[in-house]
Amino acid sequence: MDYQLDLDWDDFLKNYWQKRPVVLKNVFKNFIDPISPDELAGLAMENEVDSRLVSQPNGHWQASNGPFESYDHLGEKGWSLLVQAVNHWHAPSAALVKPFRKLPDWRLDDLMISFSVPGGGVGPHIDNYDVFIVQGMGSRRWRVGDVNQSLKQYCPHPALLHVEPFEPIIDEDLETGDVLYIPPGFPHDGFTHETAMNYSIGFRGPNGRDLMSSFADYVLEQDLGGEHYSDPDLTLREHPAEVQPYELERLRTMMTDLVNQPEEFNQWFGRFITLSRHELDLAPAEPPYRSDEIYDSIVQGENLIRLSGIRVLRVGDNCYVNGELIDTDFIDAADAMCRYPLIGQKELGEALEDPAFVAVLANFVNSGYWYFND
């Protein structure tokens, strides 16, 4: 389905994005759920798929991780099933992410889908990412509190992090086609009235710790930063056990100089940011294609489809896919691979006549990053 989101994006970015939560009423007109509860339950039975069941039998919170073998033990009230990264596994659900491509691809995390029966929910909590919660079938009451309330968090179960009760600034029923946007840090809680499907499109910014740790791995891998601290200008000091401020400054400069190499920084970031945090539905081509087969199919009018959920991004003058450089000088063709989910002769242009480019493309097709529709 071609989902249309009726939203004034300029107004949204100016007034709400990363600033305050908002309920966007009926922005998906005539919304049809892309997946049925049975299909979602089936996905949560798969090993590769990340899923959770959260329930409150007798008022006590319970949580367990999939894959699940059966749902027979669940009653008609007080539970919900949550499945992460459904956009990686289910093409019709992935279509729901498309209207959010007004926001940068590199900030997208995944589409999480929840199915909840009356009284179900995951409880009051705080996330550190932006989320658009689309109401599919059924209805739920959402309460959202203000940020900066220094609310205490606690674990009612080892797998759940809840937040203490909060005063709502939003307290509204969501109906089919409504969207609730919540920036990071705002406590929220959804309570199901009528058996419901909710679609959470999450956007996550990396934190400094993850950036540092990945950059450190890159420095090691690329054998950068091998120069040692040196001090030919050393003079006598009165306190031999003190590291002097100018020495600390030099050490800090040694470290920041490593980050301040734009080419290395971009290379690292391109690889880092195109690695998916969630499992991909990768199916390497079997048997593998030869380059000339790929070339022939494309010039005969076939298109390559990008694997759903795979991250393909342009960083500076290079493009990256799933942690790898798209190693080519045909930047327009590589750029098209980032921009469009479907690529063919028109998008790839003259690059198709270059055997080295086609070999790079064949390699990605054989890895399962792109596939022909057959």
Ligand code: AKG
């Ligand atoms: C979230 O996506 O942050 C939610 O709280 C959704 C949980 C749900 O659908 O029950």
